[in-house]
Amino acid sequence: MTGSLVVVGTGPGKAELMTPATQAALARATDLVGYGPYLDRIPAGRADQRRHASDNRVELDRARHALELAASGHQVAVVSGGDPGVFAMAAAVFEAVEAGDPAWRSLDIRVEPGVTAMLAAAAEVGAPLGGDFCAISLSDNLKSWATIERRLAAAAEADFVIALYNPASKARPHQIGQAFDLLRAKKRGETPVLFVRAAGTAEARVVSTTLGEADPSIVDMRTLVIIGASTTRQVGRWIYTPRSERGGA
């Protein structure tokens, strides 16, 4: 039997935000491989389906395990949150392919797109990503803090709306404050800042503030931070970025 591997994302959390293509791929799989809390979101699939739950910090081990299962004939689904290609498992799978058994390069590997956290966060508050934007992971586990600072400075120079993934964890609670300090030197204090916790879930919570007043201590691992461009503005209870750089209608 020929094995296969599909990398999927559950979306931000609510079942209604998981695409039908991903639901079908999950139902078909003989083996689900992923971080335990993501696997817990998935309804039961075929009767012989096995689930391989792992810790959050072992992406490469998990990817190798999934590739071994596929190489031995299983129909494997690797499960991420959000979209699997954005700060999630798809890149880890291809890293493992590159460093691993050359036979893995001829496996049937596919990626199914999903709704990534910044899109769900943006939808909670209006349309803050309405202009050009960038997405930066604030984690320095895999890149230097100097690189992150260079990217924040360039994002300010470009006047991009900035979506920050992984803004804080227990091991690095202070970096989001450092990021705000850097951006305050380059952007107006009135720039809208949004803290969206658990976007796209029933527990979603939004704090809408400004760069001048943003309190980094309310940020945690489940928070997505959006920092506006110069044109980002409030209307009623919504925050949006006009399509035109001249702003407004």
Next chain:
Amino acid sequence: MTGSLVVVGTGPGKAELMTPATQAALARATDLVGYGPYLDRIPAGRADQRRHASDNRVELDRARHALELAASGHQVAVVSGGDPGVFAMAAAVFEAVEAGDPAWRSLDIRVEPGVTAMLAAAAEVGAPLGGDFCAISLSDNLKSWATIERRLAAAAEADFVIALYNPASKARPHQIGQAFDLLRAKKRGETPVLFVRAAGTAEARVVSTTLGEADPSIVDMRTLVIIGASTTRQVGRWIYTPRSERGGA
């Protein structure tokens, strides 16, 4: 009867990439407002549902029409492709709210997230968005070409993966070539470049090339262009950006 307005995205094209939340919102709506080809993707909803198809170039008129319908008690869905918050209708709706009848600010307006084109394009080729990235619309209908050049230069400086939306149209066929020229002065010629046409549809087609060799003449309105970061690479038939800036596993 109290009206409502929800802004949705159909995803990149295939029905299996439209979220169940969006399907449900569309089925419930009394009125669908959108660009004709997007409305054509949507299965029949409730029996009394009306469809208001419009041209592509009249986003603000369409948004005002939708708001008027909602204000007069209809359950309106404004239909975009992709995700409605990314270079699509959500920002136009809030622009219309800001410039329009103050009563519109108390309407029940929601945005449903969707799968935006760059995520579908990335999934077709592997995981090119595996690191930090930016999304830029190359259309200068609503911003100056100087702004676009400034953003491209900053994106190169940041070493972001770059996703280019609206890379060309009949009215502006030459800008993608100008963008490549600008980037060639700042990035290596071997940088992977992906032209993904009709991503997330049955007709998806990928051309994988390099910045040095990229031929802008194959780009059209349905193409999403992805330009790699310095670490973006090929393994087997896939293109991916490692999670680590040191590259690889």
